[in-house]
Each structure stands twice: as structure tokens, then as C-alpha cells.
Amino acid sequence: xxxxxxxxxxxxxxxxxxxxxxxxxxxxxxxxxxxxxxxxxxxxxxxxxxxxxxxxxxxxxxxxxxxxxxxxxxxxxxxxxxxxxxxxxxxxxxxxxxxxxxxxxxxxxxxxxxxxxxxxxxxxxxxxxxxxxxxxxxxxxxxxxxxxxxxxxxxxxxxxxxxxxxxxxxxxxxxxxxxxxxxxxxxxxxxxxxxxxxxxxxxxxxxxxxxxxxxxxxxxxxxxxxxxxxxxxxxxxxxxxxxxxxxxxxxxxxxxxxxxxxxxxxxxxxxxxxxxxxxxxxxxxxxxxxxxxxxxxxxxxxxxxxxxxxxxxxxxxxxxxxxxxxxxxxxxxxxxxxxxxxxxxxxxxxxxxxxxxxxxxxxxxxxxxxxxxxxxxxxxxxxxxxxxxxxxxxxxxxxxxxxxxxxxxxxxxxxxxxxxxxxxxxxxxxxxxxxxxxxxxxxxxxxxxxxx
Amino acid sequence: xxxxxxxxxxxxxxxxxxxxxxxxxxxxxxxxxxxxxxxxxxxxxxxxxxxxxxxxxxxxxxxxxxxxxxxxxxxxxxxxxxxxxxxxxxxxxxxxxxxxxxxxxxxxxxxxxxxxxxxxxxxxxxxxxxxxxxxxxxxxxxxxxxxxxxxxxxxxxxxxxxxxxxxxxxxxxxxxxxxxxxxxxxxxxxxxxxxxxxxxxxxxxxxxxxxxxxxxxxxxxxxxxxxxxxxxxxxxxxxxxxxxxxxxxxxxxxxxxxxxxxxxxxxxxxxxxxxxxxxxxxxxxxxxxxxxxxxxxxxxxxxxxxxxxxxxxxxxxxxxxxxxxxxxxxxxxxxxxxxxxxxxxxxxxxxxxxxxxxxxxxxxxxxxxxxxxxxxxxxxxxxxxxxxxxxxxxxxxxxxxxxxxxxxxxxxxxxxxxxxxxxxxxxxxxxxxxxxxxxxxxxxxxxxxxxx
Numbered sequence: 051x052x053x054x055x056x057x058x059x060x061x062x063x064x065x066x067x068x069x070x071x072x073x074x075x076x077x078x079x080x081x082x083x084x085x086x087x088x089x090x091x092x093x094x095x096x097x098x099x100x101x102x103x104x105x106x107x108x109x110x111x112x113x114x115x116x117x118x119x120x121x122x123x124x125x126x127x128x129x130x131x132x133x134x135x136x137x138x139x140x141x142x143x144x145x146x147x148x149x150x151x152x153x154x155x156x157x158x159x160x161x162x163x164x165x166x167x168x169x170x171x172x173x174x175x176x177x178x179x180x181x182x183x184x185x186x187x188x189x190x191x192x193x194x195x196x197x198x199x200x201x202x203x204x205x206x207x208x209x210x211x212x213x214x215x216x217x218x219x220x221x222x223x224x225x226x227x228x229x230x231x232x233x234x235x236x237x238x239x240x241x242x243x244x245x246x247x248x249x250x251x252x253x254x255x256x257x258x259x260x261x262x263x264x265x266x267x268x269x270x271x272x273x274x275x276x277x278x279x280x281x282x283x284x285x286x287x288x289x290x291x292x293x294x295x296x297x298x299x300x301x302x303x304x305x306x307x308x309x310x311x312x313x314x315x316x317x318x319x320x321x322x323x324x325x326x327x328x329x330x331x332x333x334x335x336x337x338x339x340x341x342x343x344x345x346x347x348x349x350x351x352x353x354x355x356x357x358x359x360x361x362x363x364x365x366x367x368x369x370x371x372x373x374x375x376x377x378x379x380x381x382x383x384x385x386x387x388x389x390x391x392x393x394x395x396x397x398x399x400x401x402x403x404x405x406x407x408x409x410x411x412x413x414x415x416x417x418x419x420x421x422x423x424x425x426x427x428x429x430x431x432x433x434x435x436x437x438x439x440x441x442x443x444x445x446x447x448x449x450x451x452x453x454x455x456x457x458x459x460x461x462x463x464x465x466x467x468x469x470x471x472x473x474x475x476x477x478x479x480x481x482x483x484x485x486x487x488x489x490x491x492x493x494x495x496x497x498x499x500x501x502x
Numbered sequence: 503x504x505x506x507x508x509x510x511x512x513x514x515x516x517x518x519x520x521x522x523x524x525x526x527x528x529x530x531x532x533x534x535x536x537x538x539x540x541x542x543x544x545x546x547x548x549x550x551x552x553x554x555x556x557x558x559x560x561x562x563x564x565x566x567x568x569x570x571x572x573x574x575x576x577x578x579x580x581x582x583x584x585x586x587x588x589x590x591x592x593x594x595x596x597x598x599x600x601x602x603x604x605x606x607x608x609x610x611x612x613x614x615x616x617x618x619x620x621x622x623x624x625x626x627x628x629x630x631x632x633x634x635x636x637x638x639x640x641x642x643x644x645x646x647x648x649x650x651x652x653x654x655x656x657x658x659x660x661x662x663x664x665x666x667x668x669x670x671x672x673x674x675x676x677x678x679x680x681x682x683x684x685x686x687x688x689x690x691x692x693x694x695x696x697x698x699x700x701x702x703x704x705x706x707x708x709x710x711x712x713x714x715x716x717x718x719x720x721x722x723x724x725x726x727x728x729x730x731x732x733x734x735x736x737x738x739x740x741x742x743x744x745x746x747x748x749x750x751x752x753x754x755x756x757x758x759x760x761x762x763x764x765x766x767x768x769x770x771x772x773x774x775x776x777x778x779x780x781x782x783x784x785x786x787x788x789x790x791x792x793x794x795x796x797x798x799x800x801x802x803x804x805x806x807x808x809x810x811x812x813x814x815x816x817x818x819x820x821x822x823x824x825x826x827x828x829x830x831x832x833x834x835x836x837x838x839x840x841x842x843x844x845x846x847x848x849x850x851x852x853x854x855x856x857x858x859x860x861x862x863x864x865x866x867x868x869x870x871x872x873x874x875x876x877x878x879x880x881x882x883x884x885x886x887x888x889x890x891x892x893x894x895x896x897x898x899x900x901x902x903x904x905x906x907x908x909x910x911x912x913x914x915x916x917x918x919x920x921x922x923x924x925x926x927x928x929x930x931x932x933x934x935x936x937x938x939x940x941x942x943x944x945x946x947x948x949x950x951x952x953x954x
Contacts, residue, residue, distance in 0.1 A: 080725065202514050206690060235668055239663070286763070293728070300753060303840045304756035314835060320840060321837065334870060337825070338870070341871055344824045345882075347821060348878070352939075365804050368796060368799045368934050370791070372795075376765060376927040379767045383764030384781075387773065388773040410780055414778070418789075419790070429802065430797075430800060474764055482820050482824060
């Protein structure tokens with residue numbers, strides 16, 4: 051938002067080494083906006099500016115920088131500045147960064163960080179990517195059940211400065227087991243000498259530290275939570291996941307799906323910051339696989355091709371294949387998004403319901419597309435028989451492609467894999483092979499009876 | 503989660519007309535879970551169960567039902583029950599529902615609703631779909647600046663029960679103009695006799711009531727807000743948009759993109775609840791358009807086809823076209839998601855950066871795919887010249903398709919339209935036409951010099 055306007059000023063500050071102006075800039079702008087501005091600078095320059103800003107604010111700005119840029123900055127910072135920065139960062143942001151650094155580098159950094167934080171870091175680093183543990187933060191507000199609302203407020207005042215949120219308060223017993231939940235709203239509405247035990251909600255929705263992060267995000271979204279507690283196998287509270295981190299997971303998943311659907315392996319960074327060679331690999335793996343499918347089509351095609359000398363057959367080959375591919379892609383995309391919405395659970399009989407819908411829908415659509423193809427083919431060839439062949443093939447291929455596009459994601463999902471692997475190009479490739487076979491067989495059948 | 507387990511019990515309660523059990527069920531389960539259970543019943547049955555649950559809880563459950571089902575229930579309820587339900591609903595949920603009802607029906611309902619609520623409904627209904635106004639709620643916490651923290655807590659205690667959130671408190675002047683912001687965390691950390699004016703943050707990020715809802719959602723996500731205030735042209739506070747509603751917008755947008763990318767017009771409801779005829783229309787419009795493109799390919803093909811009698815040319819036609827289509831789809835999907843991430847603003851020179859990346863990337867990928875095509879074509883035809891023609895066409899088509907796939911979304915975005923219109927099937931259709939032209943021209947050129 052600000053970058054186009056303020057970037058020249060910031061560059062001037064750097065040239066004039068106006069440290070006071072840099073420090074003020076950091077205070078005046080919102081952290082997210084300062085971060086956007088800094089991301090436009092070279093890493094050395096961004097470090098220079100950051101170091102002029104007071105530590106607390108510096109950290110707020112730092113965590114809004116793209117992860118890739120954070121890593122570059124870390125390499126330019128001196129170790130002491132870096133350890134102060136890491137100590138001040140929220141537990142989850144810190145782990146996101148450390149996970150991406152070279153492990154040797156991390157080991158050299160850890161001794162510079164306070165003992166308590168260090169244990170926390172090692173713990174959080176141990177959770178596998180894609181688990182609730184890997185996105186949670188350990189900075190939650192918790193209280194015992196046997197204190198009054200008045201005491202709760204006093205304790206929260208102490209906890210408030212370094213907790214991710216104090217609006218959801220988790221009630222734990224002496225073994226840190228999660229036994230209840232109180233919202234700040236509830237606290238405010240309660241009388242000062244009520245005990246927490248009497249106002250807490252006992253039935254708390256929580257997730258396990260090894261639960262899938264997308265499942266966690268869907269729960270947060272489902273219940274409109276500000277945060278969800280994370281417990282270990284003994285129901286001990288180990289962290290929370292806040293609504294903004296859940297939204298990040300949802301957003302990343304949506305982007306991942308979008309890439310998969312276009313036959314690109316999901317990227318870890320944004321498209322613009324991913325190195326070209328990494329992109330080449332993420333795309334190449336699918337391109338080669340799809341090329342294999344295309345070679346199969348070519349191989350099938352050679353068997354049909356020698357025989358007849360009807361040039362119109364070739365003319366309409368791309369049309370037949372494209373119609374099928376398009377219809378199949380639509381079905382796949384719709385079914386995949388329906389599966390994502392329901393977190394993969396189709397209700398009982400859901401699969402049949404979907405296939406029945408696709409059958410009626412694709413007959414309708416295939417019929418109409420076939421009708422128009424009939425007219426176009428007649429017009430372009432001046433002969434009704436090619437039109438009959440093209441249009442009946444289109445109808446068959448559209449129906450078959452739609453059924454395939456709908457069924458495959460459901461099957462893939464039931465095997466516990468990501469249905470988004472059923473990408474548009476993959477569906478199109480399968481339809482190409484089937485389409486060629488149908489097309490030439492229909493042609494043979496019709497021409498056998500009515501030679502043109 | 504619960505539905506498979508509890509559904510038989512619930513059906514039994516209905517058969518035995520066990521109203522007490524129904525009422526208890528509504529209290530014991532989380533509202534989102536009761537809603538999931540009710541959505542499995544016939545509308546009449548769901549109404550029967552709902553009416554046994556106390557009003558407040560009933561409303562909490564009702565708003566978790568899918569909108570389409572809410573509409574069906576509304577039609578089965580008697581007008582008095584319905585008006586009580588509507589009065590109790592949060593302003594934004596209520597408007598979501600009323601917007602989808604027949605306008606005549608709404609006009610008959612309004613007289614049954616309390617005067618104050620009625621004005622609020624009319625106001626909210628007047629904001630166009632897709633605007634901040636259409637997703638905001640009017641139930642925000644606001645305070646004047648000249649009261650103390652102690653007084654603030656007292657007033658919030660009164661406001662708390664019917665506000666969407668009391669964790670963000672907006673400070674307004676006598677004309678309701680937004681002049682500041684205080685978080686609940688800040689309030690708790692302040693001394694009881696400090697004035698709000700002295701602790702409030704004056705620089706408040708707000709949106710205009712006519713701002714685009716996706717822009718609003720991106721702001722909430724960018725700053726990790728729990729809510730964002732909505733103001734009118736005179737900076738008067740008119741509502742707030744909470745994080746969960748922003749997440750809904752993001753999720754809907756992601757689904758919309760996913761559908762558009764597969765050439766399906768976005769649906770208003772989920773795939774499973776959208777009537778087949780509506781689906782047919784949303785898909786048909788693109789299928790017919792793409793059929794037009796395929797007819798163009800057929801038309802182009804007839805010009806190339808009469809001349810030579812090389813059956814291998816046809817064999818590899820689908821391969822050439824698919825390779826281009828796949829590479830173009832990948833580029834389009836990646837660029838579209840990069841644009842979505844940056845809310846459509848590519849940094850200065852960003853377009854050239856993207857095109858340059860795609861050029862180097864597609865040369866690399868196109869080269870490798872061409873190499874493998876060369877080997878396959880030689881193997882399948884037993885002749886190196888077809889292999890030369892096929893592989894050089896593949897290289898050209900992949901590079902051209904990738905550049906097209908990357909450039910078109912950027913151009914569409916710069917025209918203020920949704921870049922997701924550049925769907926995989928559309929890119930593939932364009933590549934088909936260009937691919938045929940390139941293929942046959944390369945073949946002519948090569949065969950002119952080296953007749954096979």
C-alpha cells in the first residue's frame with residue numbers, strides 16, 4: 051500500500067544514514083506496511099533499517115516479512131542481534147523461521163538463546179510439518195479452576211503482554227490437563243467473586259498435537275473460533291492455534307489445490323520468490339508424466355490411422371478430445387471442491403448421488419454440445435455422415451469424461467490421498483486416449499454401414 | 503462428526519415425539535454439530551426439532567445450517583416463530599438469509615419484526631452483493647473517548663451479550679465518527695482511571711462500506727485482525743466485519759477461482775446442493791464457448807491437411823497440442839495464484855519479471871519435453887525426420903503456451919477483471935489453434951528441404 055509512495059524516502063534515509071528517521075518510520079507505520087516496504091530493499095539495507103527500530107517493534111515488523119526474505123536477513127545479521135530477535139519472537143513464528151534454516155546454523159544459534167526458550171524451540175521443532183504441533187504457539191493464557199474471576203483478571207494482567215491471545219482462557223489442573231474453557235466475554239459478564247470452576251465450559255473442543263493442520267484449520271473455521279487448544283496424548287495442554295494461523299493454512303491449502311489442479315506440485319514459497327530450477331522441477335515432473343500419456347495417445351492413434359482416407363476425421367479429432375477434456379475437468383474441479391468443503395467426508399450414498407448427478411448433467415450438456423458439433427461438422431464438410439460420427443462421439447466422450455472426472459477424485463480421496471491430484475491436464479490426457487478409441491470405432495461402425 | 507452416530511437416535515425422538523430429548527440434544531451438542539445433524543433431516547422434521555430448543559440456542563444452531571436449507575426451513579415455519587427467530591439472529595446472518603428469500607416474502611415478514619431491527623435490516627439489505635456492507639454486522643462494541651477504563655468495563659458489560667465481539671472496541675465521537683481503537687488486551691493492561699482518549703490508538707485501519715469484500719478479507723488476513731471497522735463516506739462507524747466472516751469470503755473466493763480455472767462459472771451454493779439445471783447453465787456457457795474454439799481448430803486443420811500424406815503427422819497431433827496446453831495451464835495457474843496473493847498488484851516491473859521467468863523456465867521445460875518427444879517419435883515411426891518435426895514443434899509450442907498462459911492473466915487483471923477467467927481449458931483451446939498452425943508449418947518447412 052505504502053511502498054510506491056515511501057520507498058524513495060526510505061532510500062534517501064539510507065543514503066544519508068538518517069537513523070532517527072528510520073526509527074520513526076518503524077513506529078509510525080503499521081508493522082505489516084513497514085515489512086512490505088523493507089521487502090523492496092536489499093537484505094543488507096533492510097537489516098540496517100531494522101536495527102534502528104526498537105526491539106519489540108522490530109520483531110513485529112520482522113514476522114510480517116516473507117519467510118524467504120527473513121532467511122536472507124538472518125544471514126546478514128550479527129549473531130547477538132539475531133539471538134535477541136529470536137528470543138523476542140513468538141514461539142510459532144520463530145519455529146517457522148528456524149525450520150527453514152540450515153540445521154547446523156540453528157545449532158550454532160541456540161546457545162545464544164535463553165535456556166527456557168531453547169527447550170521450547172527444540173520441542174516445537176520436533177513436530178513434523180503439516181501437524182498441529184508445527185503451527186501452534188506455546189504462548190497461551192491458562193488458569194487453574196479454583197480461583198475467582200477477580201483473581202483471574204489479576205493473573206491475566208500479568209500474562210497479557212506475551213500471550214498470543216488472552217480472549218480465550220484455558221483451565222488446566224495441576225498436571226496441566228485441559229479441563230475447561232472460559233472466554234474473556236464470559237469473564238467480563240461474571241461476578242468478581244465467582245469461581246472459574248462454576249463459569250467454565252467443560253466440554254472443550256481441542257485437537258491433538260499430531261492432528262493434521264488442515265483438519266485443525268477446518269475446525270477453527272467451522273466453529274468460528276479465535277483459537278483452538280492443542281493437547282498431547284495425555285490431554286495436557288501444549289499450545290494453541292489462533293484464527294490467523296488457521297486462515298494461513300486454509301489459504302496455503304487453497305493455493306496448493308489450485309497448483310495441483312493445473313498439474314504443478316505445490317510450492318513452498320510464492321511463485322515470484324521460488325527459484326526457476328525449483329519451479330522447473332515442480333512442473334517438469336508432471337509434464338513428463340503427461341507426455342507419457344500423450345505418447346500413449348499417439349501409439350493408439352497409429353492403429354486407427356492407416357486404414358481410412360477420410361481427412362475430416364483428423365479435422366475433428368482435436369474438437370472431440372477437447373470437448374471431453376473440458377467436461378471432465380469441470381466435473382473434477384466441482385467434485386474436488388465439494389470434497390474439500392466437507393473435509394473429504396461424503397455422506398453415506400454421497401458417491402452415488404454425485405455420479406448420478408454427473409450422468410444426468412453430462413447427458414444434458416453432452417447432448418447440446420453434440421447438437422452444435424453436428425451442425426458445425428455438416429457445415430464444414432458438407433456431408434451429414436461425418437457430422438453424425440463427430441456428434442455421437444462428442445456425446446459419448448463428454449458423458450464418459452464427466453463420469454471419470456467425478457469418480458476419480460472420490461476414489462483418490464477414499465485412498466486417503468489428495469483428490470486435487472486429479473488435475474485438469476491429467477483428466478484431459480486420459481480422455482485423449484479414450485476419446486481416440488471411441489472416435490475411430492464410432493467412425494468404423496457408421497462408415498461400415500453407410501460408406502461416405 | 504456426530505451425524506452418523508446420533509442420526510438414528512434423533513429419528514427415534516421424532517417418531518416418539520420426545521420433545522424433551524430434542525430440547526436436551528440442542529443444549530448438549532455444539533450448535534455447529536446439531537446443525538450438521540439437522541441438515542440430514544427433512545425440512546419439516548428439522549423445524550419440529552428446532553422448535554423444541556430454547557430460542558437463543560435455536561438461533562445459534564440455525565445460523566450454522568447451509569443457507570439453502572435455512573430457506574427451506576423458513577418456508578415451513580409459522581410466521582410468528584419465524585419473526586422471533588429473525589429478531590434474535592445476528593444482523594449479518596439475518597441479512598444473508600433475507601437476501602436469498604423472495605422479496606415479496608421479506609416484505610410480508612418485516613412488519614412482524616421490531617421497529618429498530620427493521621430499519622437495520624432495510625439498511626443492510628441495501629448494500630450490493632460483494633461489498634463490505636453486505637457482509638458486515640452492526641453489532642459492534644463502541645465507546646466515547648472521554649470515559650475511564652473503569653467506566654468502559656461497566657459499559658462493555660452491558661454491551662457484551664449481543665455484540666459479535668467485545669475484544670475490539672471502537673471509539674467514536676458525538677457524530678459516530680470513528681476516531682480511535684482500543685483492544686480488550688489494552689484495556690486490561692491499563693489503570694482503571696485512565697481515560698480512553700489517552701490509551702486509544704488513533705490511527706485505525708478501516709474500510710468503506712462500498713469497498714470490495716475480497717479486499718476487506720485480504721486486509722483482515724494481512725493484519726491478523728479479529729475484526730475490521732466499516733465506515734461510511736463521512737467516516738461514521740456503520741459496522742464491523744469479523745475474522746470468521748472474512749475467512750468465509752476468502753474460502754468462497756478460493757472455491758470460485760478453482761471453479762473458474764476449470765471453466766465453470768462460480769456457484770452460489772455448494773456443488774451438492776446446486777440444482778442440476780443451474781449447474782448445466784454454469785458449465786454449458788463455457789463448454790459452448792470452448793466448442794467454438796475447437797471448431798476454429800478444425801477449420802484451421804482442414805487447410806493443412808489435404809496436402810501431405812504423412813500419417814505420423816496425425817499421430818503426434820494430440821501430443822503436440824497436449825504438451826502446449828499443459829505447460830500453458832501451469833503458467834496460468836501459477837501467475838493467477840501469485841496475483842491473488844498480492845491482491846492483484848504486481849510490483850513495478852513485475853510483469854516483465856514474470857514473463858522473463860516464464861521464458862527461461864519454458865525453454866528449459868520445453869527443451870526436455872522436446873528431447874523425450876524426439877526419442878518417442880523416432881521410436882514409434884522409425885524415422886528421424888518426423889522426430890525432428892515433432893520435437894521442434896513441441897519446444898516452440900511449450901514456450902509460446904507458457905508465455906501466453908502467464909501474460910493473459912496479467913493483462914486481464916490490468917483490465918480489472920478476474921484473472922481466473924484464464925481457465926485451463928481456455929488456455930488449452932488457444933494453444934490448440936496456434937499449435938496446429940505451428941506444427942504443420944514446421945512440417946512443411948522441414949519436409950520441403952528433407953522429403954521423407
